[in-house]
Amino acid sequence: MADKRDYYEVLGLSKGASDDDIKKAYRRIAKECHPDLHPDDKAAEARFKEANEAYAILSDPDKKAKYDQFGFAGVDPNYDAGAGGFTGDFGDLGDIFGDIFGAFGGGFGGSGRTVNRNGPQRGESLRVRLAIAFEEAAFGCQKEVNITRIEQCPDCKGSGCASGTTAEVCPDCKGTGTVRTQQRTAFGVFQSTSVCSRCGGSGKVIHSPCPKCRGNGSVRVQKKLSVNIPAGIDNGETVSLRGQGNAGKNGGPAGDLLITVQVRPSPVFQREGSNIYIATNLSFVQAALGTEIEVPTLDGDVSLTIPEGTQTGSVFRLRGKGVPSLRGGMRGDQYVTVNLDTPKNLTAKQKELMRELADSLGHKVSDKGSPFGKKKKK
Numbered sequence: 001m002a003d004k005r006d007y008y009e010v011l012g013l014s015k016g017a018s019d020d021d022i023k024k025a026y027r028r029i030a031k032e033c034h035p036d037l038h039p040d041d042k043a044a045e046a047r048f049k050e051a052n053e054a055y056a057i058l059s060d061p062d063k064k065a066k067y068d069q070f071g072f073a074g075v076d077p078n079y080d081a082g083a084g085g086f087t088g089d090f091g092d093l094g095d096i097f098g099d100i101f102g103a104f105g106g107g108f109g110g111s112g113r114t115v116n117r118n119g120p121q122r123g124e125s126l127r128v129r130l131a132i133a134f135e136e137a138a139f140g141c142q143k144e145v146n147i148t149r150i151e152q153c154p155d156c157k158g159s160g161c162a163s164g165t166t167a168e169v170c171p172d173c174k175g176t177g178t179v180r181t182q183q184r185t186a187f188g189v190f191q192s193t194s195v196c197s198r199c200g201g202s203g204k205v206i207h208s209p210c211p212k213c214r215g216n217g218s219v220r221v222q223k224k225l226s227v228n229i230p231a232g233i234d235n236g237e238t239v240s241l242r243g244q245g246n247a248g249k250n251g252g253p254a255g256d257l258l259i260t261v262q263v264r265p266s267p268v269f270q271r272e273g274s275n276i277y278i279a280t281n282l283s284f285v286q287a288a289l290g291t292e293i294e295v296p297t298l299d300g301d302v303s304l305t306i307p308e309g310t311q312t313g314s315v316f317r318l319r320g321k322g323v324p325s326l327r328g329g330m331r332g333d334q335y336v337t338v339n340l341d342t343p344k345n346l347t348a349k350q351k352e353l354m355r356e357l358a359d360s361l362g363h364k365v366s367d368k369g370s371p372f373g374k375k376k377k378k
């Protein structure tokens with residue numbers, strides 16, 4: 001035994017370490033040196049084996065107490081330096097390897113616990129998309145959606161059995177849907193769990209299947225459901241109808257129906273959050289002298305006063321004319337951007353009047369519309 005390292009040293013711990021510290025240290029080493037991660041690394045394999053042996057002793061309260069008092073002499077003689085391995089069950093190693101190496105399939109250990117695959121399971125949620133108009137999103141609406149979902153078979157009430165018959169508990173897995181096998185290796189006893197081949201994981205054997213669902217206990221049906229779209233919903237947001245998805249299994253609840261809204265763009269309005277934006281054109285005269293115009297809103301046309309001297313790009317706010325907040329109910333605002341519309345194809349009289357205005361304002365303009373001034377006579 002002189003060649004063997006102290007078990008605490010193997011795990012990088014000091015004597016007296018707590019059970020939690022021992023488990024954490026072993027978990028770290030097992031994750032670093034597991035043979036599945038290092039298939040050709042003999043050093044990692046040896047380190048993994050050494051850590052297994054140390055943990056098998058220190059995780060057992062009785063063996064740990066004997067080891068703390070008497071050292072190697074106090075523990076089971078099966079744990080011998082030259083034996084090239086050790087025997088016995090690994091206790092809760094199954095829990096540790098299940099957490100760390102679940103992706104490799106199969107379990108480890110001998111905790112004795114049986115996993116039941118046939119407990120209540122929640123049904124899957126369904127997702128659909130629903131297109132609505134800009135105004136419908138702003139003020140809310142009621143729509144209908146067509147879905148195909150899985151429901152409990154109405155004939156057998158989910159049992160999968162024909163009328164007047166019952167299912168037999170699977171004799172192989174005793175109704176759990178899984179079977180366990182053990183394999184003794186150089187690293188100890190490895191235990192794996194697999195789906196029961198006899199019942200296919202259902203835990204029961206049906207001798208007379210329901211003719212409607214063919215023993216599945218569920219059927220696929222088409223449904224038309226009404227959904228309330230709340231005011232203020234925006235493009236890409238989702239409405240949830242709880243319990244309207246696929247049926248659950250073994251008494252589990254149904255999933256949800258998730259409706260993602262696609263808002264069709266408006267030819268008039270642009271939306272940002274609860275605010276909406278539009279642009280309108282004014283003539284030079286309207287902007288200079290001021291006017292009153294009609295502008296569209298979600299509530300219909302309203303009158304907007306334009307003060308004299310308004311510049312292109314000016315923005316006016318209409319309070320409370322935006323979209324209701326989805327959560328608070330308060331409406332945003334509407335913003336109106338003014339653009340000046342330069343007149344084209346003026347008559348001679350109109351041009352003369354415009355030049356007189358330009359002269360009175362001290363603005364230099366081209367002669368007769370020519371950007372190069374008055375043309376010379378030949």
